[in-house]
Amino acid sequence: MVRIVYVNGKFISELEAKISIFDRGFLFADSVYEVTAVLNGRLVDWSGHIGRLKRSLKHLNIKFSLDEEALLNIHRELIRLNELADGLIYMQVSRGSAERDFLIKDNLKSSVVMFSQTLPLLEPERLNRCLRIMTIPEARWKHRDIKTTQLLAASLTKTEAQAQGFDDAWFVEDGYVTEGTSSNAFIVLDNKKIVTRGVGKEILAGVTRFSIQQTAILLGMQFEERPFSVAEAELADEAFITSATNFITSVVEINGKVIGDGGVGEITKLLREKYLINIKRISE
Numbered sequence: 001m002v003r004i005v006y007v008n009g010k011f012i013s014e015l016e017a018k019i020s021i022f023d024r025g026f027l028f029a030d031s032v033y034e035v036t037a038v039l040n041g042r043l044v045d046w047s048g049h050i051g052r053l054k055r056s057l058k059h060l061n062i063k064f065s066l067d068e069e070a071l072l073n074i075h076r077e078l079i080r081l082n083e084l085a086d087g088l089i090y091m092q093v094s095r096g097s098a099e100r101d102f103l104i105k106d107n108l109k110s111s112v113v114m115f116s117q118t119l120p121l122l123e124p125e126r127l128n129r130c131l132r133i134m135t136i137p138e139a140r141w142k143h144r145d146i147k148t149t150q151l152l153a154a155s156l157t158k159t160e161a162q163a164q165g166f167d168d169a170w171f172v173e174d175g176y177v178t179e180g181t182s183s184n185a186f187i188v189l190d191n192k193k194i195v196t197r198g199v200g201k202e203i204l205a206g207v208t209r210f211s212i213q214q215t216a217i218l219l220g221m222q223f224e225e226r227p228f229s230v231a232e233a234e235l236a237d238e239a240f241i242t243s244a245t246n247f248i249t250s251v252v253e254i255n256g257k258v259i260g261d262g263g264v265g266e267i268t269k270l271l272r273e274k275y276l277i278n279i280k281r282i283s284e
Contacts, residue, residue, distance in 0.1 A: 024095045033092040046072065050068050096110050140153045184243070194223050
């Protein structure tokens with residue numbers, strides 16, 4: 001089935017979709033993006049994603065005319081046109097097109113593209129995956145709180161991790177874990193305390209991260225926001241990652257060291273179970 005995508009106000013075939021070769025998102029990665037999961041044809045954590053998009057646009061001073069209702073309607077129409085049950089909607093907003101120049105002009109009209117992808121988000125095999133993680137020195141810029149399309153370092157790192165026999169990687173800065181290549185990183189200490197790095201310029205404020213935090217608090221779990229070291233992670237009782245399309249996924253090995261008993265931990269299981277129940281209830 002040929003997908004229908006959205007490009008600057010038009011729903012068109014993916015075979016006909018085009019952007020300008022002068023688009024700054026293409027030339028400079030001068031663009032931001034969001035990925036929203038879709039379950040049973042409904043958007044997951046929509047308010048978190050649209051809120052973060054607005055923050056990213058504001059940080060980069062990208063002018064954008066579509067309001068929240070318009071964006072929601074476009075997402076829903078893509079779901080309908082592509083008969084999407086489970087998967088994701090990818091949305092990217094660039095500053096617009098202009099003759100290539102490092103100096104940013106102030107009269108540009110932003111460009112918006114969106115497309116869908118079908119993914120079996122709730123298949124047991126996907127949900128019950130156990131990840132082996134390597135750590136690697138941080139190689140990205142200092143504004144990781146902005147969700148830009150500057151993803152080459154993350155892409156190269158994930159590829160290198162898999163080439164070395166791991167599933168993914170966690171970045172490390174000054175001895176402390178920042179985040180994964182496309183996820184937030186968590187450990188569980190003393191079989192009860194959940195630890196993850198606090199929100200700041202060092203990491204992206206994950207939408208799923210926030211939802212998992214709220215789930216943990218509602219369950220009465222201890223939740224601590226602070227940096228944790230690689231050594232601390234390797235000795236943790238449990239570890240897991242969160243992201244929009246992986247929800248909450250167990251980490252069972254870090255740098256070749258087995259975490260806990262080498263299986264999905266009880267805290268991880270409970271958080272995932274409660275989170276999935278909640279998102280099915282509140283999805284848009």
